[in-house]
Amino acid sequence: MLRSRIGAKAAVRQVRDVASLALVSFVFLTASALVLRAESEMIKSHGYSYFGNLSYPEDYTHFNYVNPDAPKGGEISIAVAGTFDSMNPYTRKGRAAALATVGYESLLGSVLAGSGALPADVDGEYYGLLAHTLEYPADKSWVIFHMRPEAKFSDGSPLTAHDIAFSHNLLLDQGLKSYADAVRKRIPKVEVIDDHTIKFYFAEGISRRSLIDQVGFVPAWSKKWYEETGARLDESRLEVSPGSGPYVIDRVDVNRSVIYKRNPDYWGNDLAINKGRHNFDTIRIEYFADATAAFEAFKAGSVTYRSESDPKRWATSYDFPAVNDAFVKLEEIPDGMPPANTGIIMNLDREVLKDRRVRDAVALGFNFEWTNASLLYGLQSQQHSFSTGTKFEAKGAPEGEELALLQGLAAQPDPEVLTGEPRLPHVSQKERLNDRRNLRAAMKLLDEAGWAVGDDGKRRNADGAFLSLNLLFNSSDTPTNKALAENFVSNLQVMGIEATFEVVDPSQYTSRERDHDYDLVLDGYPALFGVGTGLQQRFGSEAAKLLFNPASLASPVVDEIIEKALLSETQEEEDMMLRALDRVLRHEFFLIPTGYVADHWVAYWDQYGRPEMIPPFALGTLDFWWYDAAKGASLKEQGALR
Template identity: 65%
Template sequence: MMALVLLWAAPVRAQDEIIKSHGYNFYGELSYPADFSHLGYVNPDAPKGGEISIAFVGTLDSMNPYSGKGRAHLFSVFGYESLLAEAPSGESVPADVYGEYYCLLCETVEYPADKSWVIFHMRPEARFSDGTPVTAHDIAFSHNLLLDEGLKSYADAVRKRIPKVEVIDDLTIKFYFADGISRRSLIESVGGVPAWPRAWFEKTGLGLKDTWIENPPGSGAYKVGSVDMTRRIVLERNPEYWGRDLPINKGRHNFDRIRLEIFSDDTAAFEAFKAGEYTFRREGDSKKWATGYDFPKVQNGYIVREELPDGAPATSSGIIFNLNSENLKDRRVREAVALAFNFEWTNESLQYGLFKQRASFSQDTPVMARGAPEGAELALLKSLGDVIAPEMLTTEARVPHTSNAKSLRDRRNVRAAGKLLEEAGWTVVNGKRVNAEGQPLRLNFLFDSASSPTGTAVIENFVANLQTFGVDVVLEKVDSSQYTARERDRDYDLLFESYPAMLGTGAGLRQYFGSEAAAFSLFNPAGVASPMVDAIIEASLNAETREEENAAMMALDRALRHEFIMIPVWYKQNHWTAYYDQYEHPEGQPPYALGYLDWWWFNSEKAAALKAAGALR
């Protein structure tokens, strides 16, 4: 991977402090100069062609992921681009730096030093897949459509912060930002709006509120080839893609086809991979990774089993508490429930010792809270006054409890849980925990039945252990569609889900952890609504230096762990991949993305050898 030297963005600064650049970073720094030839981690000469196929486990019923209705796959957004570059696969672009954004549909971005507005100058050559130009009118339409018909938590937040959008001409659009608010995340947020063709919506009469099977045309490298919601979705590379020669796209979008095969459960999906029904698998099941790949195609070298470094912070996965559940509002009950999760036994007995226990929302990063607060973090917490829990100023950051690796039922933790439940008013009557009115401590755990056998076993053992505490907990296994609908309705006490890992601040933190949208945000499954968390998020958004931002993010990690919204589970430090030996990737792996749908490529000679050997049809 090319070593990148940190450069100033070579912006044009007029006397009135107007900055014009090929990209954006809140602090003004860009790693790639205006005349860069390609991203440093790609192979700019990668061949084009071939197919990569992957699996999806669950059910799908829509190609519209923006309405909050139905269940759509990532492939439904793959064809859409934005003013600033983003990977359609949801990964970072560039994947070797954090917090930097480069022009894609725009040629340049222009803004004053106070970031009170932004103007995007668009590329005249940009086209949708139907050949019509992408204009500023389409960008304004898309922005307003998301406000009118998109997710409420997003729309509410954006309306307060972005009061006006102005189309200056066909290729120039200006966004105005509200006075008296943080400028953090505003430019990259409007620069990340998907570009939809206004004419398509006007012609069809459809909107975001509708379920799509046929998608509006996009301007991206891929367009939808075919859709069968019960079997597969196929994307095809657009040979007329307008942006194929842009420096930011060199060495990317290399496959002619990307195919998604749909399966009802992970066992069926794995058997299909072994049979060659799809060709790339990103493994998440530790048992399969440890023992499942000892079959002839791996032994013969037809399938490559490869671990690649993952430099991104671990996703904050865990058993999430619905904080609005009456039986979980008492923190002592949540503490007791958590003691039923035995990471050490789970990792050794079910997961082959392949994981580490996660403690933080910023695990193993410079902004992970460690020990007691000190320095800039302590000063920040003190400056926020009474909203900060006093004990947070002097105690070490919360870490998960330890358990006996040799026995699922750790007697020490059973006793500790019993004491906590007694203190919370839940006594034992005939082996069951009941309150003063004789009502049982009842919890429901919502779980996706399409989950892997190992993941299912982990949760089943947790539930069984919790039941020995006298808690009446029921594991409700439902199909993917029911799971999605009930999660959106907050119809659960517990569920296995995740929050994004945190490296830096952004307005999205309010949707994930803020009180403002806690009652309805689809991104906040715990329903976190904490004045302390709100105050720290606000402080992070108002940070003027990286040092201030890092201190605030460390404080936020500490506060979220203190509020105890989930039982953190496990993480790994590598990507587990298995694929038929017809794909290649650059030798250097960037830290923030795996990129197998982005900058990997197809080797036709290897593919022919696999077919000749009978390994693939």
């Protein structure tokens, strides 16, 4: 990567005594020269990271964790519980099929759904795919991408800078309004310089975070296809724009299956970024009514790979004949990512849940220790941070730079945030679901909040309204999660809350989640693992009504910390900002954590290979695993698979 460091700053001092026109001309000419020098501080590179550090050199041949000689061929099949009615994942309408984005690429790479970051052994680094290089000034006020002229869509048509500009504008015109409004403020102009060169301009006076990577990851769609078909991005449909990626849609059977096949004419096969990847000839997705049916299909060999998330099933159900005969392989593979913050989300847009005392009481109704011992076979650990187990996890009372940051916020955090330790989940007795000590504490909180118990055992406020809460549940979710939710609701009822448990089909569940039509829901937030505008989309007030912010969180304190974090200039400052954000998010308290598993639990019919060392940030099954033809043939010879 070429870096030219020039320390000059463009500045013009006020001239009080101008002796002559020549002197004035000299001053302005000097200032102009300094500006030109500053503008010449250019960075041109094969990849991008915010702080400029790239682990892979320009002449890298493949990512370190892949097998560059991995064979191509075979099929992997996966079960999904639920339904789908669309192949367009970019619209609010309908329910898109799994992996519906698999065919699309961007300037700075592509990621198969569920594969994690790319590359998966480093964080916050991106390398050119549709673009071979990019260049930008040190102040990141704009970026130019130089595209690979050989790139083409699966229909054989060339992929050019015109398609990139079209795709960017299509998202603004027909994508989510909240996304479009945010992007227009930050990225006011895009310019196609020639067929293979495109320039994006960034607004002045804003953070430079997530600008270059924002435009670098816009999916590339075919301008020609959209213009010829008249299709819209915001409509649900089965026919979609051709992509440029390694896979294309082979067959769609609505609500039953989707098959993606590897494109034999894929333009990017020989690129270093793709070596050892995209190894399966076909990826087959089979749909089932619920998680139980999906598991039975795996046992029968109808599907051949499974990533398990249900502790009960992992502990008790993998003793069927194919496992005992060593036809099916079970593995527990370390997961280097901090756990996602999954649990029972409280919708802060509901008036009753705006009262912190009510939220505290509701949380005391969840008994993690009993749930883990009785339902989860002791296999889960409790999340206690939005970045559990990382350097971003807030610990102890704030001090030093973190304390100074919190004290200097205009939004004025709660004094508890400035002086106390970060919030931790409550502890319950594991011997019985109804922890009487916690339930008594919860009832006291509800009394203080004005929800008194009547003669019928129901809680009402001064106006006589019942304290009612509804937990929305997806019918395709696991039986274990259903039992977890039902037991939690039963504890709320013991408190005198009129709590209900509502099970809806996947389509209705998706629609209601989008509209935040629930009081409580099993959902989550990704772990804090870096600074970017994605923090605003997840935790920011402007995103309070979006699907990505299921708690409807709208906190001026959170907003201000995120804004300051986006302006951090060093890695150390960024780390401190994330610890402060973790502390404040935990204090806001909108998530009752239900636990996590530290490893990937995978089960598969023993016909696949993988690198010996799995990278920390992705399991990568669909990305860099491969089909072992000899093992596959052996399974068929023994009658294990058809």
